[in-house]
Amino acid sequence: MDSCGQENSQETVAFMELAVQQAKLALDSLEVPVGCVIVEDGEVIASGRNRTTETRNATRHAEMEAIDFLLEQWHKIGLSEAAVAKKISQCSLYVTCEPCIMCASALSILGIKEVYYGCANDKFGGCGSILSLHSSSPESLLSGGVQWKKGFKCTGGVMASEAVALLRSFYEQGNPNAPKPHRQPVQRV
Amino acid sequence: MDSCGQENSQETVAFMELAVQQAKLALDSLEVPVGCVIVEDGEVIASGRNRTTETRNATRHAEMEAIDFLLEQWHKIGLSEAAVAKKISQCSLYVTCEPCIMCASALSILGIKEVYYGCANDKFGGCGSILSLHSSSPESLLSGGVQWKKGFKCTGGVMASEAVALLRSFYEQGNPNAPKPHRQPVQRV
Numbered sequence: 445m446d447s448c449g450q451e452n453s454q455e456t457v458a459f460m461e462l463a464v465q466q467a468k469l470a471l472d473s474l475e476v477p478v479g480c481v482i483v484e485d486g487e488v489i490a491s492g493r494n495r496t497t498e499t500r501n502a503t504r505h506a507e508m509e510a511i512d513f514l515l516e517q518w519h520k521i522g523l524s525e526a527a528v529a530k531k532i533s534q535c536s537l538y539v540t541c542e543p544c545i546m547c548a549s550a551l552s553i554l555g556i557k558e559v560y561y562g563c564a565n566d567k568f569g570g571c572g573s574i575l576s577l578h579s580s581s582p583e584s585l586l587s588g589g590v591q592w593k594k595g596f597k598c599t600g601g602v603m604a605s606e607a608v609a610l611l612r613s614f615y616e617q618g619n620p621n622a623p624k625p626h627r628q629p630v631q632r633v
Numbered sequence: 634m635d636s637c638g639q640e641n642s643q644e645t646v647a648f649m650e651l652a653v654q655q656a657k658l659a660l661d662s663l664e665v666p667v668g669c670v671i672v673e674d675g676e677v678i679a680s681g682r683n684r685t686t687e688t689r690n691a692t693r694h695a696e697m698e699a700i701d702f703l704l705e706q707w708h709k710i711g712l713s714e715a716a717v718a719k720k721i722s723q724c725s726l727y728v729t730c731e732p733c734i735m736c737a738s739a740l741s742i743l744g745i746k747e748v749y750y751g752c753a754n755d756k757f758g759g760c761g762s763i764l765s766l767h768s769s770s771p772e773s774l775l776s777g778g779v780q781w782k783k784g785f786k787c788t789g790g791v792m793a794s795e796a797v798a799l800l801r802s803f804y805e806q807g808n809p810n811a812p813k814p815h816r817q818p819v820q821r822v
Contacts, residue, residue, distance in 0.1 A: 501704040503739045515690040546738035550692045
């Protein structure tokens, strides 16, 4: 993370609010509430929310949903591979929770410009918490002196409390989709 | 890797031959030739080949293609999330090249039983070359003492020379999709 906890611009907060809206839609669908938007030239061009339950596919995280939607649109209008690569290198992704290792790798493979995220992902985070796949520095956790693509700029802690509150309300309901529930639902009076 | 270079069973080689066939289909389509199959109870239930060029989506690796196809099928027949998790934990994946960090993470998230691969992926391999995401041992590269899911059994070096030969023939043709070609095509006489 480059600037966890520092003041965020109005624009950053505005885009993260849209990501939070996506997370709320996920919550309404009984999904783990994580949402994101992808921004190009100050405009939202894709959004995604976690859909692992609906799709019965545990890899359908918000970021993968938004990426696949966007790339399909670009494919439909006939953009070349080089054009796609150029456009994605000018895009920013705003996501309510730190991308996991899979999603951070995907964003690195695609060559996204930058990522803003809300709360940290202490279990599987790929942008600082467990691995630093966004980082192109030789001090990253990758072995063998191999540079993991070029990396991307990454800023955490944007509206983190809202992101955490959504996740908390999901788990307090008791996750209806968990194979083995870890805790009882909170009794509401 | 658990047993790189050791003798492989007839069954292992037979399934890897099917993965190689998928890689050849990718080569015929001017894609980086990587292919895979997913096996349950000794039967192939899904196959995939690299489709990054056709889809203009650099994350559409063979493994992601096969996974998404399979999970969609299981969704269509109405399997519950728990049933899907159980079935995938009994599946093996055979892929011609070591899964990259993104794919190894996805396979770990899904909880696949085991992976057999052909050649190593020295740049982006997530099963021993760069990271060991298949490993559940505390000596893995993950920081903070966090255990990355439960890991999966992984065996490399199965028909590695065939996998390398396919990749070599692709790059010797000159990759027609590379934004900046790294080498001139080999002149054939």
